Amino acid sequence: MMMEKVDLGLSLGLNSSQNHLPSSTPSPSFPLHQKPQWTNLLSPSVEEARPILKGIDVNRKPGVERVLEEEEEEGASSPDSTLSSLSGKRSERDPFCNTEVHQLERTSSKGVSDEEDGEGSRKKLRLSKEQSAVLEECFKEHNTLNPKQKIALAKQLNLRPRQVEVWFQNRRARTKLKQTEVDCEYLKRWCERLTEENRRLQKEVAELRALKLLSPMQMPVSMMPPTTLTMCPSCQRVISPSNSSTTATAATSSSPANHQHHHLFPGVAHSNPTWAMAPFGAAYLNQSS
């Protein structure tokens, strides 16, 4: 399970604001929805990777056959297909989506000849290691592609733009899945910690209650409780009218008269103070455990 042949580089950013989870990874360098602002069509790293593309196989035989068919197919089979996306309004306003790009897209389909047997059968073509490596490099740079980048990359790898698009989609999904797993694990551990903390506090409360029951004569002075010891029914904190140093360090006051809930974190109703103050992240958890 979860065996990985390739390190997915899970530092890759997920937009943590999307899943509303405390991100356990460094803040993403590029949120998923963020449109990449590539100034260069291809990153230097990709250019560096170009030599390894020698003799790229690409699961297909070169040729121009089926180019026309593919155009039709791409334009109709999927609503988000590249060609259809280029033919709409967006192509008119997007500087990347001009005729040149369209042309590129068309020509980049050359040499691609999947689904030769047609009849709706879909052939799954495995990408070569070289292709995957280049795609990975690009993904590290930006996890989304604009049409021009997509076409250029497809051309470079001798793939259809749609394939590049799909690869990026699937790659984003894999990244998110991994991140979710990490977040889940983190929350699990955090929950365990809170449970343990709760247990400890309950025990403490029980002890304090026991102390309260003892008569003052039986109790050493050092163990004398505050004159009145009450517990807030909501947050279960021990409230002392005279001594607020231990139970309400960050609170304005914890005396019963003006004890207010959640004054520690204005605007955060019923949030756990510990949770709210915690610097989220697996690093923190690891560090503090």
Add this chain to the structure above:
DNA sequence: GAACGAGAGAACATTACGTCA
């Protein structure tokens, strides 16, 4: 300027194929 529809792209869910133990 608000409302509405269309187009595009990304996310998401699912299917299907290739590989390997």
Add this chain to the structure above:
DNA sequence: AATGACGTAATGTTCTCTCGT
């Protein structure tokens, strides 16, 4: 050789955003 698990390419659907009217 058969088979099930797994990874992943590919497909279909839904959601969100932007733009034009």
